[in-house]
Amino acid sequence: MRDQIRLSCSECQRNNYYTNKNKRTTTNKLEFNKFCPWCNKHVKHVEGKMPNPKKQ
Numbered sequence: 222m223r224d225q226i227r228l229s230c231s232e233c234q235r236n237n238y239y240t241n242k243n244k245r246t247t248t249n250k251l252e253f254n255k256f257c258p259w260c261n262k263h264v265k266h267v268e269g270k271m272p273n274p275k276k277q
């Protein structure tokens with residue numbers, strides 16, 4: 222079962238990207254260097270949980 226996660230900008234904390242991962246095979250916290258349109262540059266995005274997937 223894959224879990225939906227979101228990637229939050231480490232500088233402005235906005236959620237710019239959504240992805241998913243397999244919790245059983247990927248136990249470490251994901252980090253991606255991605256472009257943030259709010260910071261207007263590439264910054265580190267870190268994994269965060271989806272707020273409430275069932276109600277969206």
Ligand SMILES: [Zn+2]
Pocket residue numbers: 230231232233234235257258259260261264
């Ligand atoms: Zn940002």
